[in-house]
Amino acid sequence: MSCDNYIVLSYPITATTPQYGQERSDITIEPRKQIQNGDSSNTFRVCMENHIGTHIDFPKHFQSNGKSVLDYEWEELIFTEPYLCDVNLESGQLLQADMMEKEIPDKTDILLIRSGWSKKRSDKVYTTENPGISLEFAHHIRNNYPSIRAIGFDFVSATSFLNREIGRDVHRILLNDGNPILIIEDMNLDLFKEENRHNYIVAVFPYWKLEIDSSPCMVLAVRNHSK
Numbered sequence: 001m002s003c004d005n006y007i008v009l010s011y012p013i014t015a016t017t018p019q020y021g022q023e024r025s026d027i028t029i030e031p032r033k034q035i036q037n038g039d040s041s042n043t044f045r046v047c048m049e050n051h052i053g054t055h056i057d058f059p060k061h062f063q064s065n066g067k068s069v070l071d072y073e074w075e076e077l078i079f080t081e082p083y084l085c086d087v088n089l090e091s092g093q094l095l096q097a098d099m100m101e102k103e104i105p106d107k108t109d110i111l112l113i114r115s116g117w118s119k120k121r122s123d124k125v126y127t128t129e130n131p132g133i134s135l136e137f138a139h140h141i142r143n144n145y146p147s148i149r150a151i152g153f154d155f156v157s158a159t160s161f162l163n164r165e166i167g168r169d170v171h172r173i174l175l176n177d178g179n180p181i182l183i184i185e186d187m188n189l190d191l192f193k194e195e196n197r198h199n200y201i202v203a204v205f206p207y208w209k210l211e212i213d214s215s216p217c218m219v220l221a222v223r224n225h226s227k
């Protein structure tokens with residue numbers, strides 16, 4: 001969904017939202033108060049893991065004392081220098097620095113990787129054969145782009161389900177509490193265009209402001225009238 005002033009870069013959570021490594025998500029929706037049972041209103045209890053759908057990982061994901069969602073101010077989740085890279089990735093393939101066709105601009109604060117995997121989002125392979133980020137690429141952006149504060153992509157996890165050991169180390173490198181690069185997984189980048197980066201800011205809104213390691217989130221690219 002988009003208009004001139006904003007582009008939605010996240011997916012809503014639905015009963016069929018894909019979940020890393022699983023054939024289907026384990027979201028449960030349980031009726032609580034129900035008018036048909038004589039209650040005054042309808043309410044539901046929704047139960048789900050926090051790493052589902054478009055979500056943002058914080059340092060606490062891999063460090064017990066790392067910063068949680070609660071430790072971040074809203075302003076820290078607003079990015080004024082987005083940069084989008086198109087890189088075709090195959091099943092289980094790990095993103096390497098030399099796959100980038102163009103140089104990442106130095107001032108980039110959020111790096112968006114579009115692999116084309118969104119086309120497979122309703123297939124089982126989306127969650128079981130997803131591409132991922134290599135250790136080399138994690139070191140590359142950490143060492144060479146100090147302005148990058150977040151990385152987002154259109155596949156289900158930085159960890160390829162076919163390469164889980166490496167993915168854990170990639171998370172540790174990126175989410176290092178000293179200077180974390182937050183990770184936004186399962187983004188909808190279909191409508192963002194490379195040229196948008198000059199005109200839009202990207203704002204991330206975690207659903208839950210809790211002392212937990214990750215939260216599903218809405219991500220909006222909003223036209224930046226000050227540029």
Ligand SMILES: [Zn+2]
Nearest residue numbers: 051057185214
């Ligand atoms: Zn996650």
